[in-house]
Amino acid sequence: MFNLSRTLGPVPFTRVNLLDSFWAPRQEVNREATIPHEYEQCERTGRIAAWDLTWKPGDPNPPHIFWDSDVAKWIEAASNSLATHYDANLDGLLDALIGKIARAQQPDGYLNSHFIAVEPEKRWTNLRDAHELYCAGHLMEAAVAHYQATGKRSLLDAARRYADHIDATFGREPGQKRGYCGHEEIELALVKLLHATGEPRYLRLAQYFIDERGRRPYYYDEEARARGEDPTRFWAKTYAYMQAHVPMREQTEVTGHAVRATYLYCALADLARETADVESFNVCERLWRHLCTKRLYVTGGLGSAAANEGFTTDYDLPDDTAYAETCAAIGLVFWGHRMLQLTGDAQYADVAERVLYNGVLSGVSLDGRHFLYVNPLASRGEHRRQEWFGCACCPPNIARLITSIGGYFYSQDENTAWIHLFAQGEGRLEINGHEVVIRQSTSYPWEGLVKITVLPPSPMAFTLHVRVPTWCDDWRLSVNGDLAAAAAAIPRTDGVSMNNGYIGISRRWEPGDEVSLQMAMPVRYVHAHPKVRQMLGRAALQRGPIVYCLEGADHPGIPLDRIALPAGDPSGWQAEHRADFLGGVTMLRGAGMVIEEGEWGDTLYQYRPPETRPVNLVAVPYCVWNNRAPGEMRVWFRTTTVAPQ
């Protein structure tokens, strides 16, 4: 599948305009509320002042080892926002903050607020735990975003000097440290820096970090002994925690801390692309398949356990104890996006869509000021959105993703246009050196009709690839009103083909040609593989790409685990769009059965089954759960037909 001579180029978010009722409002809230809120939180918690390097031993609140990454991700989010919505105040705020950071840079280029001010003697002594290169990576990503948004080199130059210092410090040459970071991130950041600067050393350094990872003797062992520690006392027991148990090319299963894993796999996909390395690509493909066939939640969440913030065993996908960190879901979007560009295979867009519309978006509240770090699939009410976290990786991560969400919708290559995701709005693609506008008119994800208007500057021949999501098994595609293909008949006409989940329409496009994709969007039950023990005999509700849940707020007095859905098909469920509800969502109304305590009283066991009664149910999109009074939530329900007594 992998063919370097033909990989896609993503259409950058700056050339995509979303005008829909799903993403556009989220982007506005992100711009108006989230980005200012997060800056305030960084300021309140000392993350901004940390760059003044004024902290002295004995002072309270020392800069923490990963504070820099929070600030850097905020800079990236704010820069992206500037790129599409210029804001002089924000521009100035960024300049001031970047000035602080630049002034903090040491003569040798080193740049880390914790290790400069708090533990200078410990610089580069604990790559395993100290997140030092991870913070560096986020500074580089921020620098690239700021440069691309503003053309200013202020942070980019600092990042380059830091990258050069790191390049001199790490490697296989005499006198260099042969280490790599316990929390991957810098590898993918260096590839971004390569593209922003054209400096090939950054690619080689990324390649070094990837290749060195997991080699024996383990660098972390030597490093621990150098600190006077016993390496076997490593709390996580195994370097699989940070995907460093074996060399990358020998890895066959997604393992360990889920955020670290996805960031690493992103870098591996980048290297496959940059170096045309088929083996790296094959490792990515193998790991992707393992994740998607054995360890991925229906919401697109990943990482089943809190203990390692990561993966456990195949098919172990408990709902109430799911960790499914927001950052891990975001990392999966990043990875899927890269795999999609490498392959043009819709499976990657299918997963990215599942994650974006469910397990990522659940991480931020509708008001943009409250966040979930953990995204369980069932809650007894103990999960609360927070304004910030001591470990605040998720809030700025989702902010930078939402500012750049448009970048996931389209791709282009020399003579092909790709539509991966659907939303009202338009993308300005470059095909054969001409700007071709692709305009979508749709109510997706709430309705399945997508009208695509193709607007080349003048008639031109190229192929338009339109993704047909795997969630859809009943669709029709027409071109200028003529049926061109349908689920039942692919392809139907000349010039229309179906490859890897995309309908390819090759023709001489006239300005205003319209492609119409009609996707049936009934309410469906989703069932998990029987090896997912926790979900045996259960089903989840899905409509289109949206996974639904039930919330206690809509079912007062009913413990949600008492509810069962009628087995069979969910045709009794009705979709109802409510512009005034939860920011404007299509909710579902249906009926189920609820187990009652009725006559049980004090008996603990009895022969007679508990009484059940029909109950009207309201399901809301999982991505908007926990936006009302705290309470229960559940995605998976027993399906059964217990007759009323």
Added chain:
Amino acid sequence: MFNLSRTLGPVPFTRVNLLDSFWAPRQEVNREATIPHEYEQCERTGRIAAWDLTWKPGDPNPPHIFWDSDVAKWIEAASNSLATHYDANLDGLLDALIGKIARAQQPDGYLNSHFIAVEPEKRWTNLRDAHELYCAGHLMEAAVAHYQATGKRSLLDAARRYADHIDATFGREPGQKRGYCGHEEIELALVKLLHATGEPRYLRLAQYFIDERGRRPYYYDEEARARGEDPTRFWAKTYAYMQAHVPMREQTEVTGHAVRATYLYCALADLARETADVESFNVCERLWRHLCTKRLYVTGGLGSAAANEGFTTDYDLPDDTAYAETCAAIGLVFWGHRMLQLTGDAQYADVAERVLYNGVLSGVSLDGRHFLYVNPLASRGEHRRQEWFGCACCPPNIARLITSIGGYFYSQDENTAWIHLFAQGEGRLEINGHEVVIRQSTSYPWEGLVKITVLPPSPMAFTLHVRVPTWCDDWRLSVNGDLAAAAAAIPRTDGVSMNNGYIGISRRWEPGDEVSLQMAMPVRYVHAHPKVRQMLGRAALQRGPIVYCLEGADHPGIPLDRIALPAGDPSGWQAEHRADFLGGVTMLRGAGMVIEEGEWGDTLYQYRPPETRPVNLVAVPYCVWNNRAPGEMRVWFRTTTVAPQ
């Protein structure tokens, strides 16, 4: 209900002869295999040699703090066995062992193999953790059993001297330690010692231990500080672990370590009886109700968590992680037996029967040489019976219970006979100074017909109370062929009454009068209270007092959690007695549905529910599970009607 002027007297096991196919073979295996096996294990592990006090610092395998209790329980079991089946070799073996123990006794009466040989300086310095008084209590129980079985005072005299030393050491007088044991046991043992010796100081000492328990300031805090430890560092965090968080009379919930709890409650019931203390009885009744209505497994197991080997929260009764220690189930039998004698209320016999026939007996293999410490209600095959344990409390505990099982069948008071449990055999009761033989002819628990022949020496008037188990909702009782009462009509004739679950038949009994109790014994589904979240939508199979399970051995290739039972009633299930199977059991045959992996392949989620197919099922009594090749086991099953695709 509690009325000192009228409490029952249990008919001792020495006057009850079980000739049935359920208990008699277990007693024979216990006598022939278990008791010798356990002595060998005690010898092999150093528990016998420990009494030689030859261990020296530097030697391997120091006598452990609770070894004495294992040996003592074995002495009790062996003594009980002698009482019903004299065995000169065993008698001699006991004399030799008791001689060792007596010789180990210190001049001041102190008697503990660990603290004499290993840590003499630490004697009585850690009542919280060191099991010192717990071991003493088991020595006292053993001494009483040996004395009653053989008339020999050898161990009884040693136990008395030890008890006198303890009585002098602990109490509220100046110079005495105001402590009590972290693992209750000595309290109930002292009451037994009272009855064997008539010494009222032992009752007062038991009363002291109970009354002092949980008082503030906590003795364990002071004791820890005296050891130079920080009391707040107690691993279990709370003294509720040993029921010492508040005084006994303020306790409203069963809490903490389940074995400790039941032993404590036994002593409390003993004191209620000995001192006619209604308040203590009320505490027992309150705790009993709490246990039976909120924290008891359907098998009679108790203690949901391994972390504290005990209780968690109300209705928290997970099946696969259930701890349900064999010793805790045994302790519940002891407690229920005491409550039954105090009240004549069948609810206590009902629970005792549930525990005895299910959650206790599961603790020992059919060959008598392999044991379960933990008795889960579902296993993926990781649970294995073992020949012995480092902490070996359960094996000798079940041995002493089985030797004395006959003692739970009958009670007597001045002019009343009580039949609590059913088994082929007879009891020799004493009514109004006359020996009245009650003979049962039945195949219980496999069949519901019990023919009771009453054999007074000559015609005499008294009341016979026959328990009607709550598991039975369809029964008929006749006297000499005449229907006297039935589930539908209670009572039906003069002289017949029903109180607290017992049918009382008052008449002038002629030798050979026959009472016939016919109990319908269909296969039933048992359902748990809807608040038991883990069992929502599930059912267990029960027939008569026997709870059934499915084992992997009878369902090769089928993960048991894939199996669902048809909702509705289990009338499709057939009982089939197999004398040649698992020691002779009535097994159940029925049909269910099994979820197949069939066409899933690599998909993790799909709209189409997994295929199901009908499957023939075989259920075996829970009490005989894990007697074949290790494999899966499950008690609770989803009940559903998933139509085949």
